[in-house]
Amino acid sequence: MVDAETTRNSTEAPDIISMTGVSFAWPGERSFRLTIDDFALKQGTRTLLLGPSGSGKSTLLSLLCGITQPDRGTIELLGTDLTTLSSAARDRFRANHIGIIFQMFNLLPYGSALDNVLLPLSFAAGRRDRVRKAGAEDQEAKRLLAALGIEGELLSGGTAQLSVGQQQRVAAARALIGAPEIIVADEPTSALDTAREDAFLNLLFDQIDAASSTLIMVSHDESLAPRFDQALNLTDLIAKEVPAA
Amino acid sequence: MTVIRLALQSLKNRWLTALLTVLAIAVSVVLLLGVEKVRTGAKASFANTISGTDLIVGARSGGIQLLLYSVFRIGNATNNMTWRSYQQIANRPEVAWAVPLSLGDSHRGFRVLGTSQAYFDHYKYRQTQSLRFAAGKRFDDLFDAVVGADVAAELGYSVGDEIIVAHGIGAIITAKHDDKPFKVSGVLAKTGTPVDRTVHVSLEAIEAIHIDWQDGRPIAGGQISQDDVRKMTLRPRAITAAMIGLKSKISTFKLQRYIAEYRREPLSAILPGATLYELWALIGTAETALLIVSVMVVITAILGMITMILATLNERRREMAILRSVGAGPGTVVGLLLSEAALLTLAGVVLGILATYGLLFTLRPVIDSLYGLYLDISPPAAMEWLALAAIVVGGVVAGLLPAFRAYRQSLADGMSVQS
Numbered sequence: 001m002v003d004a005e006t007t008r009n010s011t012e013a014p015d016i017i018s019m020t021g022v023s024f025a026w027p028g029e030r031s032f033r034l035t036i037d038d039f040a041l042k043q044g045t046r047t048l049l050l051g052p053s054g055s056g057k058s059t060l061l062s063l064l065c066g067i068t069q070p071d072r073g074t075i076e077l078l079g080t081d082l083t084t085l086s087s088a089a090r091d092r093f094r095a096n097h098i099g100i101i102f103q104m105f106n107l108l109p110y111g112s113a114l115d116n117v118l119l120p121l122s123f124a125a126g127r128r129d130r131v132r133k134a135g136a137e138d139q140e141a142k143r144l145l146a147a148l149g150i151e152g153e154l155l156s157g158g159t160a161q162l163s164v165g166q167q168q169r170v171a172a173a174r175a176l177i178g179a180p181e182i183i184v185a186d187e188p189t190s191a192l193d194t195a196r197e198d199a200f201l202n203l204l205f206d207q208i209d210a211a212s213s214t215l216i217m218v219s220h221d222e223s224l225a226p227r228f229d230q231a232l233n234l235t236d237l238i239a240k241e242v243p244a245a
Numbered sequence: 246m247t248v249i250r251l252a253l254q255s256l257k258n259r260w261l262t263a264l265l266t267v268l269a270i271a272v273s274v275v276l277l278l279g280v281e282k283v284r285t286g287a288k289a290s291f292a293n294t295i296s297g298t299d300l301i302v303g304a305r306s307g308g309i310q311l312l313l314y315s316v317f318r319i320g321n322a323t324n325n326m327t328w329r330s331y332q333q334i335a336n337r338p339e340v341a342w343a344v345p346l347s348l349g350d351s352h353r354g355f356r357v358l359g360t361s362q363a364y365f366d367h368y369k370y371r372q373t374q375s376l377r378f379a380a381g382k383r384f385d386d387l388f389d390a391v392v393g394a395d396v397a398a399e400l401g402y403s404v405g406d407e408i409i410v411a412h413g414i415g416a417i418i419t420a421k422h423d424d425k426p427f428k429v430s431g432v433l434a435k436t437g438t439p440v441d442r443t444v445h446v447s448l449e450a451i452e453a454i455h456i457d458w459q460d461g462r463p464i465a466g467g468q469i470s471q472d473d474v475r476k477m478t479l480r481p482r483a484i485t486a487a488m489i490g491l492k493s494k495i496s497t498f499k500l501q502r503y504i505a506e507y508r509r510e511p512l513s514a515i516l517p518g519a520t521l522y523e524l525w526a527l528i529g530t531a532e533t534a535l536l537i538v539s540v541m542v543v544i545t546a547i548l549g550m551i552t553m554i555l556a557t558l559n560e561r562r563r564e565m566a567i568l569r570s571v572g573a574g575p576g577t578v579v580g581l582l583l584s585e586a587a588l589l590t591l592a593g594v595v596l597g598i599l600a601t602y603g604l605l606f607t608l609r610p611v612i613d614s615l616y617g618l619y620l621d622i623s624p625p626a627a628m629e630w631l632a633l634a635a636i637v638v639g640g641v642v643a644g645l646l647p648a649f650r651a652y653r654q655s656l657a658d659g660m661s662v663q664s
Contacts, residue, residue, distance in 0.1 A: 067569060088574050095572020102570070105563050110258035123572035174571070 015076070016043040016181065016214050017064065022073030024063060034059050034238055036073070043181075046205070046215040048225055051234030057218045060238065061186055064216070065098055066090035078181055095124035099175030099213070101185040106171035107159040113170045114155045117141040117177055127178025144173040148203045165196045172204050179211035186218050201227060255564070256585060259557060266550045267592045273546035274597020274636065275604065277539040281629055282605060284532045286620040290371075291525055294438045295488075295517050297369035299497050302326065302334060302504055303486035305511035309527070312520045315346055315486040317439050318356040322348070325483035330509055334489070337503070339496035342367055344488040347451045347481065350410050355396045357410050357444045359451030359484075365391075367490055370438045371619065380404050381431030384447050387475055389430035395441040397432040404429050408444070410454060425454050425474070435614060449479040489514070543636055547643050550589050554582060554647040558654070565655045578655050579648040586644025590637050598625070598633070 018040040025033040034056045041047055051057055062068040063075060066082045067090075075082045078097060082090055099120070107116045118141050121128040131140045145155060148169040150162075159167060168188055175183050188204075189197040201224075208215050217228070225231035256263045295316050303311045304324030313319040335343035344367055347359035365376050365383050381404035384391050390410075392402055402408070407426045427446060435441055453474045491497060497516065504514040565578050605622050613619050625633065 065570070088576070091569075091572055091574035094570075100570040102567075106567065108254075108564055108567055110254040115254075119568075120571040123577075 014043055015040045016078060017041040017216070018074075018076045019063070020074050022063065022070045022075060024059065024068065024070040026059070032056075034063075036060070036238055039237055041214060041216060043214055044212060045229040046208070046227075047217070048228040048231040049216065049218045049234050049237075050220065050222055050225070050231055051218070051238075052220055055234045056238050057186065057234060060234070061184055061218065065100060065184060066094050091123070095120060096126035097181050099177075099180040099183045101168070101171045101175045101183070101188045103187040104164065104167070104191045106174070107162075107167055109158075109160060111159070112156045113145060113150055113159055113162065114138060114141055116159060116170055117145060117173045120174060121178060124178060124180075127180060131178045141173065141177055144176055144207065145170065147207060148173050164191045165200065168192065168200060169203065172200070172207070176207050176211055176213070179213060181213055183208055183213045183215045184217075185215065187220070188217065189224075190219070190221075253588070255561075255581070256588065262553050262557070263589065266553050266589050267596060269546045269549050270543075270590055270593025270636075270640070271596035271600055273539070273543040274594050274633070275600045276542050277632060277636075278597065278601040278625070278629060279604070280535045280539045281632075282601070282620050283618070284535065286618055288525060288529075288532075289621060290437055290618050292518065292521050293371040294521065295368070295370060296372050297367065297490065298488045298517050299491040299494060300489040300501060300504070300514045301486055301517055302331075302489060302512060302514045305513045308513070308515040308520045309524050311486065311513065311515050312517065312524060314348065315488075316517065318348065318358070318443060322485045324511075325485055326487070326512055327483050327510060328481050330507065330512060331484055331487055333509075334487070334500075334504060334507075337500065339491055339493065339500055340489055341492045342490040344368070345448055345481070345484040346486045346488065347448055347483075348485045350412055350451065350454070352396075352408055352410050352444045353400060355393070355400075355442050355444050357390075357446060357451075359446055359448045359481075361448055364445065364488075367488065368440065370436055370440075374436070376436065376440065377434040379432045379434040381429065384430050384445065384450075386428070386430070387447065387450055387453055387479075388425065388427045389446070389450075390427040391431040391433060391445040392429055393433050393441040393443045393445075394435040396444055397429075402429050402432065404432060410444070410446070412455075437613070437616070437618060448481050448484070452479040452481050543639075546593070547590070547636070547640050550586065550593075550640065551643045551646055554586060554644065555650065558582075558647055558651055561651075562654055565651055569655050575652045575655055579652050582648035582651050583641060583644045586647070587637065587641045590640025593640075594633050594636055 018038075019036050020038055022036040022039075023033065024035075049057065049060075059068070063070055064077075066075070066077075066085070069083060069087075069090075073083070077093070080093065082093065085093060107113075108119070111119075118137055121131060121137055128137070131137050134140055142155065145151065150166060150169055150173070154162065154166065159170065162170065168191070171188070175185075185204075189200055192200060205215075205227075215228075217224075218234075222231070301311060301315050303315060304322055304326050306323055310320065310323075314322050331343070331345055334340065342363060344361055344364045345359075346364075348356060350357040350359075362383055368376055378391075379394065379397075381391070383389075390408060392400075392408075396402065406429045408429060409426050427444075427450070433440060433445075456474060456479070489500070491500065501514045501516070504512050568577060568581070569575075602622070605620060609620050609622065
């Protein structure tokens with residue numbers, strides 16, 4: 001169990017994520033516009049974003065990961081303004097610096113657990129180099145999976161045979177491989193019961209600490225808050241605007 | 246490289262639909278190549294119906310008509326040419342050989358051709374092939390007959406059987422030469438030409454069976470017996486046409502002009518090769534229809550593939566979102582679907598080529614003996630390679646549709662993973 005008030009000094013660490021004056025609406029969507037005036041996260045922190053579904057969590061994460069571009073404003077990650085990058089450069093940036101864990105259905109149904117973990121390395125040269133410095137790619141993948149409790153025949157079998165909890169742990173290993181600076185998790189435990197949720201978070205936090213990554217996790221479960229450095233309410237953060245018709 | 250590996254893995258995951266799609270494309274390729282092979286085979290067989298003959302001479306008529314009745318035994322000559330004219334032409338210095346052809350009688354639906362022994366020496370097909378005997382020998386006796394392969398097969402004739410020749414052709418048989426039966430002296434091997442459907446007798450035999458006839462019917466009470474006929478001098482007064490071989494091809498047009506300007510009677514001479522192509526051009530529209538049908542089948546197969554890819558696209562939204570999340574750009578998503586389309590069409594085309602040649606090798610002897618159609622097994626011609634390349638390109642271009650759709654979806658879905 002890792003204590004939330006650890007040795008991390010959140011006041012002196014630089015901002016790893018900062019969004020200012022961001023405004024975004026999905027094309028063709030008139031009733032929903034997401035605006036964020038100011039949002040910043042320190043490096044090495046664990047942040048919990050709380051909010052009910054439909055509050056714009058997915059949109060926020062899409063913007064944060066550079067999958068979608070805001071209509072205006074800046075989104076800076078590790079000192080790079082994503083809004084100034086080309087779409088290909090944003091894809092490369094995401095591959096190299098962000099590990100993503102979805103709510104569920106994280107894995108490619110074809111391909112084994114090992115294949116799935118190795119997948120980001122095909123797109124992220126930076127993470128690949130980091131892994132190679134430590135050893136062979138599949139050695140690192142196996143080490144991570146073992147640390148998360150996936151071993152033996154689970155590695156090479158089809159992912160459909162894995163339980164939901166096991167699938168989420170494979171997804172965590174995929175997000176963590178090559179130690180990206182930022183881990184984004186979108187309700188990764190919502191499909192797990194409390195005991196499994198606890199176990200999953202313990203394993204995840206251990207590996208995030210080992211990689212000294214910054215975690216930003218979205219959830220609707222407020223009871224998780226004590227385990228994080230900070231818990232932010234999305235409704236406070238996001239100014240939802242309904243433009244006058 | 247990653248993209249191709251992913252496309253392969255994804256396809257392996259959907260191997261049954263992928264296999265059926267590849268099979269559909271392969272079948273369409275087999276059809277396209279098969280039609281092309283049969284087309285060129287038929288054309289070559291047709292053009293090779295008669296070879297080695299430089300000119301065919303007959304009473305003046307259209308070239309195609311002369312070819313039809315003299316070589317294909319279709320229709321009738323409007324006029325005969327006299328024996329004297331024939332001999333005069335045959336004795337020209339530039340003529341190497343001449344074979345008279347006399348048509349007009351039939352035997353149970355098959356044409357009877359009166360000709361000379363030289364016919365068996367000079368009738369050539371498929372460039373250099375000569376007539377071969379499956380059994381027996383040439384006609385020797387006056388009442389000997391040599392039957393073609395189809396005649397023997399359909400009527401169950403073998404050497405030694407007696408046959409009766411009828412006067413006239415087809416439904417308008419007026420009388421039978423039943424007082425003078427023929428004996429089968431030989432059966433020809435299959436050639437795939439109208440020879441197979443012909444009963445060959447000597448020119449003298451044609452005279453003999455008509456000697457006691459006048460104006461197309463027997464002279465009442467004037468029957469001459471088979472034995473008496475043998476004692477008579479049988480000189481034909483007229484023949485239907487003649488095959489001419491020249492000493493040198495250079496004199497072809499000179500002799501053709503001589504025949505066209507022949508004074509005694511109106512005659513014409515044709516170059517069989519040229520007229521065969523003329524005739525093929527006439528009936529060749531069927532080949533275009535066949536080609537159009539096979540192109541349609543190819544298009545259908547490609548549409549089927551696109552339908553398959555589009556149908557799986559929805560369930561693969563998740564796959565696309567996962568790929569996007571690990572850093573794959575929209576280009577990768579597009580590339581993934583395009584390479585899938587390319588891979589499927591390529592596999593289909595390769596399988597189709599293999600199947601076509603496999604079928605050609607196994608079926609060629611059967612087709613040759615059944616239809617007399619000799620299919621040439623050669624590597625795909627330039628046009629065929631072009632068509633095959635066009636199929637692959639068409640598959641990839643058609644793959645743009647699902648690829649573009651997936652690209653749009655992956656942009657719209659953003660980070661939300663659709664289940």
